[in-house]
Amino acid sequence: MTLLLESLSSFFLYAIVAVFAQNAVFSRALGVSRLVKLVDDVSVSSIIFCGCLCTIQLISAPFAFLFNRYLLSALSWRAVIRPVVMLVCASIALGIVVVVLGVSKVSWASKVLPVLPMATFNCAILGCLFLTTAQNFTFAQTMGFSLGSGLGYTLAVMIVTEGQRKIRQRAVPNTFQGLPVTLLYIAVLALAIYGFTGHMAAI
């Protein structure tokens, strides 16, 4: 019972930390290139993209945990093959989602399938897998951090999209319009994160 409660508390603690204090975008700039494209791109739905990202993140996390515990930790040259192993985990998650969508034959599958590769092979997914495996998180911590990381990315997309909408209504100088002002907006939000973490590099 104590073990279960401990696992649950670390799951929720790591999830909350990953959403706010260790937000993938604001504290580590993970997936920020995709984010600045996403908020300007009307052809890709942010909700579908973030939904896919969270799903892939959650499915790939246990595979990364198992590969790290039973394969990578035994190897002295794990740093060399870590990207390949993590890509395998993300690919397995992608395969599972594609098969489930194919079998269930849901009407919105045609909207989700084109977005899946973008949501799978990006820095937010792999960055989270690298962090959880390099720091040897427990299973509960891994799952909590992965869920929080996906939700944190979704939160960042929503905040930046809303920020973009408000910035468009202001008189922004020509040279700052588009990418520069979006990056400045993210910089201000990243500064706010230091309220949680203090001044330290995110590496």
Next chain:
Amino acid sequence: MWSKRVQYLNENYPRISKNDRIFLNNPVMMSGLGLAPLVVTANSGYNAVVLSVAVLLILTPTRVLGSFVSRVVKFRALAYCFSAAVIYMGAYLLLRDWFDVRVVSMGIYLPLLVVEPIVIKRYERNTPEKWTTALRKGILTTAGYALVIMIIGLLREFLATGMLFEEPIMKAPLLPMASLASGGFVAVALLCALWRAMVNMTKKWINMEAKKYQ
């Protein structure tokens, strides 16, 4: 001679601009690619050198290998990502040999290059790329990215510590937060605005010069 050159530039500006990955269509400054390693790890001259060499070793070979593999593997995202991961293995060993512990200080951002959009974005296109085009575009993109990495790295080191390549220039740092991620976002945003202004000025200048000779 000059008038012909200016008129040629004016008439072919869209094509020239599209192919110029260093200044007019720099992938970082104009498209916002490759931001994660730039914002976090390019905070000193030496880190910028390590990152630039890593990009040099990974980007072009990935693009060329990806162009071959994507002819066989239908799912191009996998072809490009695994090509990058395979090339990363060799690149990491070389980087460890050349830069030793500085590679470790790059943290997760070095392996993250295998899914960085600036390296693998080509998979989003429907048609496979010729290897010669991949080689040419890969080299130009590498040059453009490395240039921005070096500018940002040196600028942030100077602002955060008052040094350049760990040699003191100023007695006190001007802006210590420049070494942090938020400082990185600000530095990239300001350079991006300046870069875009210069590109617009160049375009206007070519246009005005061409009108003079018409």
